[in-house]
Amino acid sequence: MARIIDGKALAAGIREQIKTEAAVLPRQPGLAVILAGEDPASQLYVRNKVKDCEECGFFSRRFDLSADASEEVLLGILNKLNADSRIDGILVQLPIPKQMDEKRIIETISPEKDVDAFHPLNVGRMVRGDSPVWPCTPAGISEMLKAYHIPVDGKICVMVGRSNIVGKPMGLRLLRDHGTVIYCHRHTPDLQAMTRQADILIVAAGCKGLIRGSMVKEGAAVIDVAMNRDPETGKFTGDVVFDEVEPKASFITPVPGGVGPMTRAMLMKNTLTLAKLHMGLLEK
Numbered sequence: 256m257a258r259i260i261d262g263k264a265l266a267a268g269i270r271e272q273i274k275t276e277a278a279v280l281p282r283q284p285g286l287a288v289i290l291a292g293e294d295p296a297s298q299l300y301v302r303n304k305v306k307d308c309e310e311c312g313f314f315s316r317r318f319d320l321s322a323d324a325s326e327e328v329l330l331g332i333l334n335k336l337n338a339d340s341r342i343d344g345i346l347v348q349l350p351i352p353k354q355m356d357e358k359r360i361i362e363t364i365s366p367e368k369d370v371d372a373f374h375p376l377n378v379g380r381m382v383r384g385d386s387p388v389w390p391c392t393p394a395g396i397s398e399m400l401k402a403y404h405i406p407v408d409g410k411i412c413v414m415v416g417r418s419n420i421v422g423k424p425m426g427l428r429l430l431r432d433h434g435t436v437i438y439c440h441r442h443t444p445d446l447q448a449m450t451r452q453a454d455i456l457i458v459a460a461g462c463k464g465l466i467r468g469s470m471v472k473e474g475a476a477v478i479d480v481a482m483n484r485d486p487e488t489g490k491f492t493g494d495v496v497f498d499e500v501e502p503k504a505s506f507i508t509p510v511p512g513g514v515g516p517m518t519r520a521m522l523m524k525n526t527l528t529l530a531k532l533h534m535g536l537l538e539k
């Protein structure tokens with residue numbers, strides 16, 4: 256029987272802590288969120304991010320661009336925000352409309368305000384292991400492991416998925432924390448042979464039912480990042496077959512209520528960290 260990791264409760268505690276820390280700063284931490292297009296899921300995410308800012312006592316600015324807005328308009332906004340002393344973090348909600356060049360957008364955000372840590376300079380810092388902020392999902396998972404006293408040092412960590420947003424930086428984080436990391440992806444010939452070795456198994460493939468009970472080692476900690484929406488019921492499920500894996504695992508995250516809320520809380524934590532850096536309250 257696994258211990259269920261309560262991401263929702265953990266995230267609520269982190270938000271409280273952030274609010275307390277923010278309240279004593281010389282000025283409010285500031286986050287700018289930019290949404291281009293009318294995707295309903297993205298609109299919901301952006302609404303929640305602005306709401307979280309209010310709850311944490313942060314200053315926030317939201318920019319809404321139409322789906323056919325030009326790249327120049329977005330670059331213009333980013334350049335203004337880069338120079339705006341009230342803004343510590345800048346986030347462009349992905350995916351962006353196809354007429355815009357994602358790499359160019361990401362590289363225009365000042366690396367010191369890059370709250371998602373997507374800028375190549377920060378990716379380089381992550382490879383080196385000393386980035387001040389990490390992408391929100393890996394950062395949230397790392398906090399979860401710490402909070403539940405799940406050691407990474409000396410453990411075999413298997414990362415299923417190698418996206419730039421989740422899988423790749425998660426593996427780098429585990430490596431920084433002295434884990435032995437195996438990346439799996441669509442080209443991995445025998446996924447099960449890899450996952451069965453994992454002391455810590457993190458799954459971010461977006462592939463419902465991918466991880467069966469037989470693929471997990473007895474006593475493993477299993478972290479399910481995926482949010483697969485059932486088009487009929489509208490309900491979310493992960494990549495892990497929970498009922499099969501839970502009896503074998505030592506720890507497991509539920510979907511929803513596991514990684515999702517932690518990802519959300521880490522955006523606030525990253526904004527706070529950048530604000531403190533900008534105020535000279537943290538060492539670089």
Ligand code: ADP
Nearest residue numbers: 416417418420421422439440441459460461462
């Ligand atoms: P996310 O943003 O959650 O990381 P992406 O869709 O960007 O999700 O990436 C999915 C990742 O999962 C890719 O690296 C892909 O290779 C991996 N993946 C998808 N399906 C499988 C599968 N059946 N087996 C192993 N890896 C998979």
